Amino acid sequence: MYGWTGRCLRVNLTKNDFQLEEISQELMNKFLGGRGLGVKILYDEIDPTVDPLSPDNKLIFVSGPLVGTGAVTGASCNVITKSALSGTIACAKLRGHFGAELKYSGLDMIIVEGKAEFPVILSIMDDKIVIKPGLEYWGRTTSETENMFKSSLSDSWAARDTYLLSIGPAGEKLVPLANIMNDGFLSVGGAGIGAVMGSKNLKAIAVKGNHSVTIADGNRFVQVVTTLINKLNTAPLISQSVSSWGSAFLVGLCNQKGILPFKNFQSSSFDKSKHIGTEALSSAFSLRSRGCFACPIACIKKTDVNNSLFKGKGMAPTYMAIGALGLNCGITDLTNTGIANMICGEMGLDPVAAGGTIATAMELEEKGLLTKDSLKLDLRFGNGEDLIQALTLMATKKGYAKRIGQGAKALAEEYGHPELFMGVKSIPLVPFDPRSLQGMGLHFVTSNYGPHHLYAYTFFDEVLNIHEQLDPWTTEGKPEFVKRVQDITAVMDSLGLCNWPLMGLKFNNLVPMINSCLGTSYKAEDLFRVGERIWNLERLFNLRAGFGRKDDILPERFINEPIEDGPAKGQTSRADEMLNDYYNIRGWDEEGRPGSKFLKTLELESRDGKNKD
Amino acid sequence: MARIKIDHTKCTGCRLCEIACSLNHVGGVANPRRARIRVFREGSICFPTIAGPFVDAACTSKNDLIIGDQTYNMCLICRASCPEKPFFIEAETGFPLKCDFCGIPPSPSCVRWCNSGALELIED
Numbered sequence: 001m002y003g004w005t006g007r008c009l010r011v012n013l014t015k016n017d018f019q020l021e022e023i024s025q026e027l028m029n030k031f032l033g034g035r036g037l038g039v040k041i042l043y044d045e046i047d048p049t050v051d052p053l054s055p056d057n058k059l060i061f062v063s064g065p066l067v068g069t070g071a072v073t074g075a076s077c078n079v080i081t082k083s084a085l086s087g088t089i090a091c092a093k094l095r096g097h098f099g100a101e102l103k104y105s106g107l108d109m110i111i112v113e114g115k116a117e118f119p120v121i122l123s124i125m126d127d128k129i130v131i132k133p134g135l136e137y138w139g140r141t142t143s144e145t146e147n148m149f150k151s152s153l154s155d156s157w158a159a160r161d162t163y164l165l166s167i168g169p170a171g172e173k174l175v176p177l178a179n180i181m182n183d184g185f186l187s188v189g190g191a192g193i194g195a196v197m198g199s200k201n202l203k204a205i206a207v208k209g210n211h212s213v214t215i216a217d218g219n220r221f222v223q224v225v226t227t228l229i230n231k232l233n234t235a236p237l238i239s240q241s242v243s244s245w246g247s248a249f250l251v252g253l254c255n256q257k258g259i260l261p262f263k264n265f266q267s268s269s270f271d272k273s274k275h276i277g278t279e280a281l282s283s284a285f286s287l288r289s290r291g292c293f294a295c296p297i298a299c300i301k302k303t304d305v306n307n308s309l310f311k312g313k314g315m316a317p318t319y320m321a322i323g324a325l326g327l328n329c330g331i332t333d334l335t336n337t338g339i340a341n342m343i344c345g346e347m348g349l350d351p352v353a354a355g356g357t358i359a360t361a362m363e364l365e366e367k368g369l370l371t372k373d374s375l376k377l378d379l380r381f382g383n384g385e386d387l388i389q390a391l392t393l394m395a396t397k398k399g400y401a402k403r404i405g406q407g408a409k410a411l412a413e414e415y416g417h418p419e420l421f422m423g424v425k426s427i428p429l430v431p432f433d434p435r436s437l438q439g440m441g442l443h444f445v446t447s448n449y450g451p452h453h454l455y456a457y458t459f460f461d462e463v464l465n466i467h468e469q470l471d472p473w474t475t476e477g478k479p480e481f482v483k484r485v486q487d488i489t490a491v492m493d494s495l496g497l498c499n500w501p502l503m504g505l506k507f508n509n510l511v512p513m514i515n516s517c518l519g520t521s522y523k524a525e526d527l528f529r530v531g532e533r534i535w536n537l538e539r540l541f542n543l544r545a546g547f548g549r550k551d552d553i554l555p556e557r558f559i560n561e562p563i564e565d566g567p568a569k570g571q572t573s574r575a576d577e578m579l580n581d582y583y584n585i586r587g588w589d590e591e592g593r594p595g596s597k598f599l600k601t602l603e604l605e606s607r608d609g610k611n612k613d
Numbered sequence: 614m615a616r617i618k619i620d621h622t623k624c625t626g627c628r629l630c631e632i633a634c635s636l637n638h639v640g641g642v643a644n645p646r647r648a649r650i651r652v653f654r655e656g657s658i659c660f661p662t663i664a665g666p667f668v669d670a671a672c673t674s675k676n677d678l679i680i681g682d683q684t685y686n687m688c689l690i691c692r693a694s695c696p697e698k699p700f701f702i703e704a705e706t707g708f709p710l711k712c713d714f715c716g717i718p719p720s721p722s723c724v725r726w727c728n729s730g731a732l733e734l735i736e737d
Contacts, residue, residue: 069643070632070726097628104644157698160653210646210704218641222633226725229629233728288657289729291627296728298625302657 002216003065003518004028005108009129011122013200014055014114018129023108030603032527033108034064035091036494036534038080041111042089043537048545052084052192053174053199055115061094061102061165061205062110064496068103068213068293069221069517072228073498075099075293082545084199085176085192085353085407086426086450089541091493092190093454094165095300096183098207099496100293101163105209116201119172121149123206125162134203141346142168142181145204158208166204167194168348170395174198175405177357177394179350184314185292185300186345189454191353191427216519224513228505229296235504237464238297242503243289245278246299247319250463252277257463257472258436258568260323261429263330263366263381264359265422265557268433269566275332276322284334285316297500303338314342323431324355329362329387336384340391347395352452356428357408358390363420370415377404419556424451425547434558434575436568437462439470439478441575443486445552446582446592448538456485457499466503475574479582487531494534533602536586536594540604549592552579615719616735617712619661624731626659628652630723637715637722649712650723651700653689661723661731664701665692667709672697 004023011018023037031037038060050056059081066074077099083090102110105124112122121134137145145166150159165182171194178194180187187193215221232238241249254260255276258268274280281287291298301316317326317337325344326337344351362379364370370379377393378386394405404411408428412421422429427450434441434451439458444451453459458481462472470481488507492499495514508524515522558573583590587598599605634648645651649664658680672695676687694701694709701710715721724732 070629070636100628104646157700210644212635212639212642212644212647215636215641215643218636221641222636222722229726229728289625290657291625291729293627294629294632295625295627296629296726298627298729 001025002214003069004033005103005106005211005213007107008109008111009107009124010111010113011131012113013116013120013131013202016116016131018131028065030530031534032065032491032494032530034062034067034076034494034496035078035080035490036530037109038062038078038091039089039534039537039541041109042080042082043541046082048082048541050082052082052087052196055113055200057082057196057199059112059193059196059200059202060109061112063099063102063108064494065108065518066514067496068100069215070225070294071497071513071517072225072232073292073295073297073501074496075295076493076496076498077102078493079180079187079190079193081193081196083190083192083450084174084195087545088425088450088547089448089538089545090190090193091449091455092180092187092193093493094180094182094185094187095292095498096163096185097293098163098165098182101207101209103213104211105207106211110205112200112202115199119201119203121204121206122202125158125206125208126210137203138172139169142166142348143184143346146183149204149206162206162208164204164206166348167197168346168395170348171195171198172203173395173397175349175395175397176407177350177353177405178348181345181348184345186315186351188320189449189452191350194348194350215517217516220516221513224516228501228509228513231509232296232501232504237466238504242297242299242500245281245287246301246316248281248301248317248322249278250319250459251322253463254432256567258563258566258571259433259463259472261328261431261433264328264363264420265429265433266363267565268436268563268568270327270332272332276327276334280334281316285338287316292498295498299500303342314345317341320430321351321355324352324428325387328355328359328431330381331384331387332382333384336387340384340387343388343391343395347391349391349395352430353407353428354391354394356423357394357404357411358387360408360412360420360422360428361390361404364412364415364417369417422555422557424554425551427451432459433563433568434554434573435563435571437472438475438574438578439472439482441554441558441573442478442482442578442582445554445575445579446482447486448535448542456482456489457502458482458485460502464503467506473568473571475578479578479585482582483585484528486535487528490531490534491527494530529602533604536599536602537604539592539594543593549579549590552592614737615714616737617663617721617724618733618735619663620731620733621658621660623729624652624659624661625729626652626654627729629726629728630661630732633722633726646704647710649701649710655685655689656683660689662690662692663712664694664710666694667701667711668693668695671695
């Protein structure tokens with residue numbers, strides 16, 4: 001078995017017990033590993049209608065087969081569970097070094113079941129697996145937890161090789177916007193996973209190992225990877241933009257095209273773009289690059305060590321943070337956005353979900369639908385202090401702020417204006433305006449994980465025109481395009497690769513790397529087929545959880561209110577027009593359900609009603 | 614003489630060098646613990662360190678290293694493998710590992726895979 005370790009750790013926190021299991025080769029071939037394998041296990045083992053915060057929900061940490069092999073950007077570990085925010089399936093991507101260290105511990109996957117009696121930490125150190133009591137860590141921020149755990153180890157050099165993921169106070173208090181933090185990197189996507197981990201009383205997982213990951217054809221693999229690294233190095237977009245500013249280089253570009261939302265998607269142009277562009281970013285945070293494991297791009301930027309506000313803590317804000325915590329809340333001061341981003345990291349909050357919630361609250365207050373008394377908080381568009389205060393209170397569930405902590409949709413409904421919630425399936429939209437980016441809009445409504453670009457990077461072609469020149473405003477050909485990108489992303493996640501290399505490489509360039517590493521002879525089409533299989537299985541999970549066509553819709557604002565000004569003036573989203581075509585291309589019926597005949601061609605079975613176990 | 618120049622201000626901590634070393638010296642095996650170069654991290658600064666001499670006793674005195682306004686433990690950049698810092702030892706055999714510049718002429722695989730510019734091969 002190459003690439004994979006073939007072993008899985010199943011931890012039952014209720015019984016305070018664990019066991020090691022083998023993963024069958026057949027399952028690996030069919031789902032590749034990573035996200036695919038996690039989805040398969042979750043689909044087989046839990047009832048999709050289960051309460052996400054109950055002990056019956058399972059939490060799956062799974063690394064892809066290419067993670068830890070040295071394959072370019074092979075670092076990503078996926079966390080799969082049923083989301084506490086949306087009730088759909090959820091998948092977060094852990095960046096940094098945790099995924100690789102998990103492989104070096106001799107494991108592909110950790111399945112966490114049940115609920116511990118009191119807070120615990122799962123420690124997997126050099127094959128010694130212990131469920132440690134973790135009461136003293138409860139209530140600590142993520143960086144405190146990490147430092148405390150590392151200094152509790154007797155060998156300070158071993159501590160340097162230890163990688164930890166943890167939840168912050170937000171996850172402990174079961175705030176459905178909570179996320180997981182590892183090694184100073186906030187996990188992306190999958191808001192609500194932190195709350196699931198908190199509901200299991202699991203504060204952190206620490207891994208360290210000295211196992212090897214073996215590669216089928218070492219010589220060829222080294223050759224291929226060397227070529228890919230050089231190719232990435234000469235790709236202009238990667239070497240000039242992404243490596244210098246991370247995803248924040250998109251801010252200016254998206255603003256020019258009228259994609260960047262402002263004040264809860266009320267407007268899509270911002271005339272003072274100088275305040276938020278790359279130059280402003282460099283001067284607000286002197287940027288230092290940090291790479292995830294085996295990543296030659298290094299898009300993650302650290303804050304300045306000498307800046308007294310940050311002291312090197314946390315990450316400089318990415319496009320997501322600048323958009324969701326900044327502009328969408330009307331805040332144009334990058335220092336405030338940076339502090340808000342740091343609080344999110346320390347508290348373990350998802351910046352997109354938290355930002356979207358606060359933006360909704362701000363619009364409610366702006367329209368006079370929410371009085372200061374009802375939340376005991378000032379929330380005015382453009383006021384950074386309000387944002388920072390609200391984030392801290394939300395995470396700790398203090399005072400009235402716990403009502404905002406329930407998420408944007410719950411808040412908008414509580415005050416009787418559900419139309420002010422900008423999101424799909426209870427999850428707030430990432431800061432891309434679906435009116436001026438039709439393909440992304442269609443992806444937002446059809447995504448199994450809620451409206452996150454993370455599961456289909458359509459802007460690579462719609463905005464950056466990397467592989468093909470696509471007009472962002474047209475709907476022509478978009479359903480096929482969206483399906484293709486969704487499938488590719490599912491494959492990349494399952495292999496454990498980051499999607500950013502696709503900014504400089506074609507998917508076909510990666511196939512020799514995959515084959516020489518795993519000892520397989522896949523063609524790109526075979527892999528797309530696997531991607532389609534994974535996407536359909538996720539859809540089946542959501543259908544069984546009670547989601548369907550009725551949930552595949554964008555908020556009214558994007559359909560009825562054309563963009564008022566700026567470069568994309570007059571555009572509305574036509575995602576609903578494309579939906580039938582998309583279902584058709586996917587092979588689904590009018591309600592968005594895959595038929596059993598179609599599933600058979602994908603070697604999947606639909607299961608109705610009862611759970612297998 | 615060939616040297617590897619290390620610029621820690623450029624290192625991103627991606628550890629591609631560790632894997633390159635491991636793959637080059639042990640065919641088809643990726644394992645940072647078998648690499649002759651390791652990246653140690655302190656705060657947000659990464660220190661790539663290449664395996665040096667093997668000693669069986671630790672230093673009796675400790676030195677501090679001041680970079681900018683931060684003070685670091687000198688052991689961080691020390692290349693020796695000692696009982697205090699038991700790196701660069703092959704786990705199965707206990708054999709000490711040492712950088713060999715990947716043969717003659719020197720073309721270190723870590724430098725070839727380093728994209729950040731932190732590692733550079735220079736001749737002088």
